[in-house]
Amino acid sequence: MSTKIxxxxxxxxxxxxxxxxxxxxxxxxxxxxxxxxxxxYHFKDKNVLLKAILEGMLEKMEVQRxxxxxxxxxxxxxxEVQLYFKFQKTYSFIFRDSQxxxxxxxxxxxxxxxxxxxxxxxxxxxxxxxxxxxxxEPFPGIYNNIAVMTWVxxxxxxxxxxxxxxxxxEDGEKVIWSLLLPHxxxxxxxxxxxxxxxxxxxQIGEAFEFDINNYxxx
Numbered sequence: 001m002s003t004k005i006x007x008x009x010x011x012x013x014x015x016x017x018x019x020x021x022x023x024x025x026x027x028x029x030x031x032x033x034x035x036x037x038x039x040x041y042h043f044k045d046k047n048v049l050l051k052a053i054l055e056g057m058l059e060k061m062e063v064q065r066x067x068x069x070x071x072x073x074x075x076x077x078x079x080e081v082q083l084y085f086k087f088q089k090t091y092s093f094i095f096r097d098s099q100x101x102x103x104x105x106x107x108x109x110x111x112x113x114x115x116x117x118x119x120x121x122x123x124x125x126x127x128x129x130x131x132x133x134x135x136x137e138p139f140p141g142i143y144n145n146i147a148v149m150t151w152v153x154x155x156x157x158x159x160x161x162x163x164x165x166x167x168x169x170e171d172g173e174k175v176i177w178s179l180l181l182p183h184x185x186x187x188x189x190x191x192x193x194x195x196x197x198x199x200x201x202x203q204i205g206e207a208f209e210f211d212i213n214n215y216x217x218x
Contacts, residue, residue, distance in 0.1 A: 004042045006032045008056065011049050015093040020050065020100050051105060057091050058109060074133075074180075075195065077124045080117065081154045081173045088158040096159050114151060121147035133188030134180075142183075150176050174204045 001009075010032045014023045025046060029039040043049040064083050088095045100106055125143050128134040137143050157172040177192075181204070184192060193201045 003032075003034065003038065007034075007039055007042055007049065008052055012053055012091060012093075015053075016091070020046070020093055020097055025049075047103070047105075050100070050103070053091070054094065054106060054109060057087060057094070058113065061087055061113075073127060074124055074192070077121065077150070078173065080120065081150070081176060084154040085157060085172060092158060095155065096162070114155070117151050117154070118147050121150045128188060131188075132185055133191055134183050135185055138183070146179050146183075149179060171205075178204055 007028065010028050011023075014028055014031065023046075025039055025043070026036045028049075029036045043052065061083060065080065094100055094106070101110065122144070125134060125147060129136060153172060153176050160166075161170075181189070181192070189201075
């Protein structure tokens, strides 16, 4: 493994463990047994290292996305959501750190990726309507909002887990499907069950307790 690759790998590990703002290049160099001067020969500062990490991540993501973007189907939506979840684990500091997301070169790249993802979500909905798997929009704005919310839940799922300290059993993708399934036609429901299975469909989430007394104490 080249020194450059070692630095990138250690940078990801260190930034995930602490944060981009608190980790120094000296710490990264120490962790892989090289001098700070050797590290700065490859990456003159942390922002340059971050750019290399970001570009590597986006390149890997695009390779995976191209494998499943043949048709704007909900199978592709499933693949896209899982892709976000996968990369959030590997590069958690990028997705969780607002200071990193505000950096101009990071913000620009993520904005481009976000716009494409939302566009893909809209295409999946439009395609499903044409196939008869989804109903026509009940009133203007619903499906555009769902396309955006699908991205929001995918992108920020890891961060919300930290805030809510939720059980690992809670499935982010099932939360997304719960927004979409009420708009499916019977044909769409059958297609969904065929792809994901009857058991998956019956376990989208915990049943809602409609007794108001369980939420309000007087």
